[in-house]
Amino acid sequence: MLDLKYVSSHLDEVAKKLQERGTQVDLAGLQALNERRKTLQTEISTKRHDHQVASKGIGALFKEGKKDEAESLRAELRRESDAIKALEDELKKVEDQAQELIQILPNLAHESVPIGSDESANEEIRRVGTPPSFTFTPKPHWEIGEALDILDFERAARLAGARFALLKGLGARLERALIQFMLDVHTKEHGYVEMLPPFLVNSAALFGTGQLPKFEEDLFRIRERDLYLVPTAEVPLTNIHGDEILEASELPISYTAYTPCFRSEAGSYGKDVRGLIRQHQFDKVELVKITDAESSYDALETLTANAETILQRLELPYRVMALSTGDMGFSAAKTYDLEVWLPSQDQYREISSCSNCGDFQARRAKIRYRPEGKGKPRLCHTLNGSALAVGRTWLAIMENHQNADGSVNVPEALRPYLDGLERISTPVSGS
RNA sequence: GGAGGGAUGGCCGAGUGGCUUAAGGCGGCGGUCUUGAAAACCGUUGACCGAGAGGUCCGGGGGUUCGAAUCCCUCUCCCUCCGCCA
Numbered sequence: 001m002l003d004l005k006y007v008s009s010h011l012d013e014v015a016k017k018l019q020e021r022g023t024q025v026d027l028a029g030l031q032a033l034n035e036r037r038k039t040l041q042t043e044i045s046t047k048r049h050d051h052q053v054a055s056k057g058i059g060a061l062f063k064e065g066k067k068d069e070a071e072s073l074r075a076e077l078r079r080e081s082d083a084i085k086a087l088e089d090e091l092k093k094v095e096d097q098a099q100e101l102i103q104i105l106p107n108l109a110h111e112s113v114p115i116g117s118d119e120s121a122n123e124e125i126r127r128v129g130t131p132p133s134f135t136f137t138p139k140p141h142w143e144i145g146e147a148l149d150i151l152d153f154e155r156a157a158r159l160a161g162a163r164f165a166l167l168k169g170l171g172a173r174l175e176r177a178l179i180q181f182m183l184d185v186h187t188k189e190h191g192y193v194e195m196l197p198p199f200l201v202n203s204a205a206l207f208g209t210g211q212l213p214k215f216e217e218d219l220f221r222i223r224e225r226d227l228y229l230v231p232t233a234e235v236p237l238t239n240i241h242g243d244e245i246l247e248a249s250e251l252p253i254s255y256t257a258y259t260p261c262f263r264s265e266a267g268s269y270g271k272d273v274r275g276l277i278r279q280h281q282f283d284k285v286e287l288v289k290i291t292d293a294e295s296s297y298d299a300l301e302t303l304t305a306n307a308e309t310i311l312q313r314l315e316l317p318y319r320v321m322a323l324s325t326g327d328m329g330f331s332a333a334k335t336y337d338l339e340v341w342l343p344s345q346d347q348y349r350e351i352s353s354c355s356n357c358g359d360f361q362a363r364r365a366k367i368r369y370r371p372e373g374k375g376k377p378r379l380c381h382t383l384n385g386s387a388l389a390v391g392r393t394w395l396a397i398m399e400n401h402q403n404a405d406g407s408v409n410v411p412e413a414l415r416p417y418l419d420g421l422e423r424i425s426t427p428v429s430g431s
Numbered sequence: 432g433g434a435g436g437g438a439u440g441g442c443c444g445a446g447u448g449g450c451u452u453a454a455g456g457c458g459g460c461g462g463u464c465u466u467g468a469a470a471a472c473c474g475u476u477g478a479c480c481g482a483g484a485g486g487u488c489c490g491g492g493g494g495u496u497c498g499a500a501u502c503c504c505u506c507u508c509c510c511u512c513c514g515c516c517a
Contacts, residue, residue, distance in 0.1 A: 038481070045486040052486095055498045059449050070497090077497040245441085245478085368478095377478075 001210075001364045002105055004098060008034045017108045020115050020325040025105060033098040040091040047084050051077060103207075104214045107360040110297070110334040114324045121324035122337075128308065129317030131341045136404045140344035141395035142275040145171060147406050148426055151276075162273075163265060163280045165391075170424050174397070174410075175283060177417035178390050179258045182285040182310055186387060190306045192256035192287060197236035199259055200227045205239040208365030210331035210357075217266045220280075229262035233286035234384040241290060242365040246380065248372045252291040252299060256387070259284065276395045277349065283390035289383040292369060293359065296381035297334070300356040304336045307352045307387035313413040316396050317341040319348050333358040338388070340396045351392045354385030 007014050008031045015027050054077055061070035109115075114123045145151025150171025156164040167175050186192040203226050206212040211219060211231060220229040230236060237255045246253070261284050272278035287306060291299045304320065311318045323335040332355035339348035359379035362368070368377040401409040407425040410418055 041480065041486080042484090045481075046484075048487090049485055052498080056449065058497055074497045081497065 001103055001360060002108065003359075003363065004030070004034055004102055007031070007102065007105075014108065018105060021106050021109060021328070022117060022326050023106055025101075030098060030101050033094050033101070037091065037094050037098060040087055040094060044084060044087050044091060047080070047087070051080055051084060054080075103364075106328075106330045107333050107357060109325045109328065110356070110358075112322075113328070113334050114322060116324035117326040119324070119327045122327055123322040123324070125320040125322055125336065127317075127319040128312065129315070129341070131317050132343065132400055134343065134402075134404075138343035138399060138402060139406075140275060141398035144398045144402055144406065144408060145395075148408070148424055150174070150424065160280070163278065165276055165279060167394075170418075170421075171394075173418065174414075174424070175390060175394055177414055178393055179283060179285060181313075181414055181417050182387060182390070183256060183258060185309060185313070186256040186285070186287060186306060190254070190309070192254040192306075195233075195237060195240075195255050195257040197230075197233060197240075197257055197259065199230050201230055201235050201239070202226050203228070205235050205242070205365075208239045208242050209235045209361050210329075210364065211235065214330065218264055220262045220264055230259055231263050232261050232384075232386075233257040233259040233284065234288060237286060237288035238290070238361055238367075238382050238384060239365050241367050241380075244367065245377045246290070246367070246369040248292060248369050251369055251380070252289050252295065255288045257286055257288075258390075259286070276391045279391060282392075284386050285388065285390060287354075287383075287385045287387045290362075290367060291381045291383065292371075293378055293381055296356050296358060296383060299381075299383055300334060300336070300354065303383055303385045303387075304338070304354040307338055307354055307385050310388050310393070311338065311340060311351070314393065314397060314411045315413075316393075316400055316411075318351070329353070329355065331355070331357045331360050333360065336385075340392065341400065342396065343399045343402075349392070351396065352386040352388050355383060357382045357384070 002014070007027060011027045011031060015025065018025055054073065058070050058073055058077070061067075061073065114121050116122070142151065142153065146153075148170070150168050152166040152168055153164075156166040159166070183194055187194050200222065203212055206219070206228060219231055222228065236259070237257055240255070241253070260281055262281050265278060265280060268278060276282075287303055289296075289299050289303055308318070308320070318338050318340045321337045321339060323332075323337055328335045335353055335355040337350050338352035338354070340351040341347075342349050358381050361382045362379040367380045367382065369380050370377050397411065397414075398408055401411065403409065403423070405425075407423050409423050410421050415421060
């Protein structure tokens with residue numbers, strides 16, 4: 001959420017930056033509401049003060065036996081009390097209106113973010129690794145997986161419908177190995193604390209990270225309850241310190257967690273209908289950092305590098321993209337996407353998204369810290385990134401490490417997690 | 432699911448309508464003493480809105496009252512016992 005005070009005093013600048021993100025808003029209305037809010041508050045504050053002072057006099061008058069005076073004062077204060085109540089009602093209405101307007105505004109982009117209306121304006125930062133060259137036509141992962149009998153979409157559909165998958169045997173084992181591998185790297189080498197959070201969260205948590213109120217249709221909600229399936233571990237991890245004032249010495253905080261993620265994928269009809277790319281449920285290992293207000297952009301570089309490590313170890317070619325103002329998510333001030341090479345599509349596809357949200361989520365979730373020594377609490381900065389989306393990693397391995405005979409080589413870094421297995425092959429019949 | 436008991440500042444905890452400007456303790460910070468430290472003693476100690484005056488905040492929301500931490504309604508969470516259960 002943007003700071004109402006800042007918006008009110010920087011109308012033109014904020015409007016321009018929002019427009020770069022593709023959002024048109026009437027900020028003048030917001031400013032008017034803020035002015036009215038301040039006026040009302042001052043008036044209420046003064047009236048309440050007078051009322052309190054006068055009110056104390058009643059007890060005294062009764063004690064002195066001046067009943068008539070006490071009664072008339074009481075009647076007067078009764079009217080005054082009603083008047084204050086009316087002002088308070090208006091204040092609440094004004095505050096609610098301002099809140100409603102400001103909470104659906106996206107974050108402002110950092111100055112280093114390329115300006116543009118969509119992904120065509122994204123900027124390639126670097127490429128790492130070389131796409132493999134094959135002596136045969138590389139197959140898409142769903143063909144490889146089904147031939148190896150480790151992936152089954154048909155039976156998954158029987159259980160849950162389209163956009164669900166059933167991993168079998170070594171397929172399931174590979175998924176589990178990837179999760180374990182990623183968590184080990186981040187906890188043992190990158191200093192993240194492993195968490196295993198709830199997979200269901202309430203609306204307050206989703207408001208904190210920005211999924212609500214604007215993007216409810218992207219979520220799966222539990223019937224009749226204020227609970228939603230997590231769309232990403234970013235939600236529980238970032239909200240862990242909601243409503244807290246942290247000590248500066250505790251920062252930065254680095255958490256990692258594996259969770260399944262659930263997305264309704266409303267509005268994505270016809271996109272990526274085949275294969276594992278776009279599912280209602282997928283596994284992800286997430287990284288979250290909570291920092292002070294000064295170091296979040298350095299932390300974004302670190303976090304992105306941490307995510308890249310996984311791709312490098314798994315020998316998967318990828319590139320790093322700086323998203324443009326029009327392609328970034330709602331809460332982000334700056335985002336790097338990691339895109340992995342997919343031979344069957346002959347292109348790079350997103351496998352991780354690493355964002356610095358600045359104080360945008362911290363303001364919503366009330367995550368603050370006390371600067372070194374003393375002083376007023378300040379808003380933290382929050383960051384998150386996938387490291388990585390496990391399902392997409394699974395399919396990237398299938399496609400990049402496939403052989404002409406339909407088998408798939410296991411990257412060396414992963415072998416310790418698969419009892420030393422070097423390749424996944426079609427099982428010899430009967431075994 | 433049933434029955435009871437709770438939720439007060441960073442933490443513990445007192446407080447049943449005006450004398451609460453939330454007691455007291457712990458912790459933190461500053462000081463005295465000390466070569467230094469500990470102990471002891473003294474002082475200090477929150478968040479939010481507002482330019483300020485001032486106001487708000489005792490789990491959340493609503494109500495009664497001139498006046499609510501205190502009374503009423505409601506929701507959430509926690510604890511104890513019973514039932515069920517991996």
